[in-house]
Amino acid sequence: MNLTFKNKEITGILTVLPSKEVRFEDEMENYPFSVETSLKLKTIMGFEKRRIVEDGVCASDLCIFGLSYLFDNKLLNKEDIDALILVTQTPDYIVPPTSNVIQGRFGLKEDMICMDINQGCTGFVLGLMQAFLLLDQESIHKVVLMNADVLSRKVSRKDRNSNPLIGDGASITIVERSEINNMIYANIKMDGKRAFAIHIPAGGARKPSCPETAIVEMDDIGNMRSQDNLVMKGDEVFMFAQKDVPPMIVSLLDFSNQTKDMVDYFMFHQPNKFMLNKLADKLGIPRDKMPSNVVENLGNSSGVSIPISMTYNLGNRLINERLNLCLAGFGAGLNWASMILEVGNLNFNGMIFF
C-alpha cells in the first residue's frame, strides 16, 4: 500500500542505550557449538558486543530516562506534547498502556493522546506513519514517538539463533508539522500468514505463562529455549528479507519518482550484518550507503535499530545538514514498510546511556 504525507518532519531524535555491554566471546560457552563454528558466525553475522538492560529494567524506564533528559535540557517542553506514542513488543503491563504510565509519571496534560502500538522491527517506520496521521488534526502540533524494547529479557541465553544479536534500547523522536512544504513517500505491506515466523509462544491469553511454559527444551539443532522465550525461524525470516524487501524499495523509488542515487543513505533495520549486506548487494546499493554496524556495536534492538543507526552514524550531520533518507523496517507480523524523507537541521540527534 502506497502512502503519502505532506508537510511533516522529524525535529529531533534521542536514543537511550543500556550501559551494560556483553561480548559475543564471553557467551560462546552458552552455546552447544564448536568454538570454530561460533567464531565463523561472529565474523559473518557481525556479532561483537551488544547492549542489554540489567534484570528488571523495563521499556518505560528507558523512555522515562530519555524524556527526563529532554525536559531537563530544555529540548522538549512537557506542555507541548499533544500525543505520546509508544511502539513496543515488551510493554511493562498488559493493562494499562505503558504510554499512560509514562504520561502519569511526568504529570503530562490530560488533553492529549497516549497510544501503545505492538510492532517489532517495522515499528519505527510504522510509528512515524501514525505520528504523521495524528498531525493532520488541528489540535495536534507535536507528537512524541517512542520506540522501546527490552527483548533481551525474552530471549534464552542459550539460544544461539537469537541471543548473540539481540539488544535493548529506546528512542524518542519528535515529529511535527513542517514549516516548509514537503512530501514524504512511504509504502507498507503485511502478511499474517507468516505470523509465527517470529514468535513468543507463551505469555498472552492464548497460552498464559506458567511453570510448564518456563521449562527449557532443546530444539533440533541444539538451541535451548522455553515457550516464554522468543523463537525465530531463521530460514523463513532470511528469505522474507531477501524476497520481499528489495521489491518494496524498487516500488517506493518508483512511486516517489526518485532514483537510488538521489538517496543519501539507506537506513534499514539491522537484523544482522549478513542479511543487510545481501540486501545491499541485491538492490545494487553500495554498502557504505547502507550502514550495517549497529548489530556489531550495540545489538539488534528491533524497532529501535533505525533511530539508533541515525544517531550513531549520522549524529551531527543530521543537525548541520539535510539528508535524503530511505528508511526500511521489516520483521514480526510479518510486516515490511519503507519511507523516503528528508531529515536534517534537527534540534538534537544524540545518544545517552541508561
Next chain:
Amino acid sequence: MDKFIEKFTELFDNADIKDLNESTHFKEIDGWCSLIALFLISMADEEYHVSLKRDDILKASTIGDIYHIIQNMT
C-alpha cells in the same frame, strides 16, 4: 550439476574441502553447521531464484538430493 557442486564447495570457504560429488553426504563434511545451511539457502536464492527451506535441508542427505530439490522448484 558440476556448477552446483562447485558452488556448494564454495560455501565452506575452506581449501581442504574438495572432491565433493553428487553422492557426498554433506552433513558429514567437516565444518557443516547451521551457518553453512544459511549460506546454502542464500546461494539457492541468488543462483537459482528458489526459496530452499530448512526442512528441505534437514530431510536431504546428499548434495544430489539438494540439487534435485532445487531443480524441482525452478
